[in-house]
Amino acid sequence: MTERTLVLVRHGQSYDNEQDLFSGLRDPDLTSQGVAEAIQAGRQLLDLGFRFDLAFTSELARAQRTLTLILAELGLSTLEVRQSGALNERDYGELAGLNKEEARGRWGVQQVRLWRKSYDAVPPGGESLAMTADRLVPYYAQEIAPQVQEGKRTLVVAHGNSLRSLVMHLDKLSAQDVADVHLATTQILVYRFDEAGAVLDKQSILTDVRRS
Template sequence: MTATERTLVLVRHGQSYDNQQDLFSGLRNSDLTSQGVAEAIQAGHQLGKLGFCFDVAFTSELTRAQRTLSLMLAELGQSTLTVRRAGALNERDYGELAGLNKEEARARWGVQQVRLWRKSYDAVPPGGESLAMTAERLVPYYRREIAPQVQEGRRTLVVAHGNSLRSLVMHLDGLSAEDVAEVHLATSQILVYRFDEAGAVLDKQSILTDVRQN
């Protein structure tokens, strides 16, 4: 088995209606906008151009991630691929912030407090989850269900959310709490990881999907 066969591809879902309106989404089940649909298709197209073909895929229990994955697989000609859905991959729970416009939240709680809730590792929004709490459910699931697939040589695709993927990137890249505050994944951004036989990351590639509508 070669190192290139131990491949994990992470993709954030395409633009949702909550993204479009700059709302805290969290566990809200916001669907994709027309731009989000185009982004998902383009992400699949870009992976196809690079020669990617997958053996297994994982996604969350939320519509925006599931629909992104479905559109990507259709573009890759892999609509019948086995897909595993798990709440462990859901976006972080934003609690009382969910459904609020970010500017409204800043006006209510202050710019610095809202930034801490959004970007820091430990800060817990009212009634919600910190990034650390998200990692507590996601990383064990990754180790138990996803990593073994990768190490057995199954080309693995994960489509999830900005913060759930941030917590996984933190784990894979060995980032500190300070470092992860600066990590941002754009909608439909692609991250490609390749691993050695011991499970260590050999290299990482980031691919942005640029879909613009008039």
């Protein structure tokens, strides 16, 4: 029986996360907590018996380093890794680098929430979640899904919003439902698929290192 497994992991805590800043396409490194989270995620995947044949990540350092640390814990440091800007975090435009409270003071609580959580709202100079999905979902369909359907156990390490857009697609969520989707740093989502590509089951795992 072919095993069609896809594991999604959000990167560990970055310096922007620590300071509650909008990151977008900024490229902060992991904090010491983020490193610990990534190592723990790798250990939990190992303890649960996960092995991988292929991995995907974004062009941003926080996701790449998280993946490197996870693979080291799994003993898979030489695993094939494919990088793509399609998996990058959404572009937050003028919000990037701002503290979230600072942004709320400038534009208002409701407007900032719309930019962060809604599907269609576009932050000034940036991307909506819909625009993120427009680049990520086709990449998933063309590059990742076929590997999973061939039976390659596949790991994707990316970002909160890029993964939200993929979860919306896989879980068939509405624009209203996706507003309530949040992935913690190094949260693990496991999807298993049938031979037609439909989701059979989904599992969510939080790492033990969890302070934010």
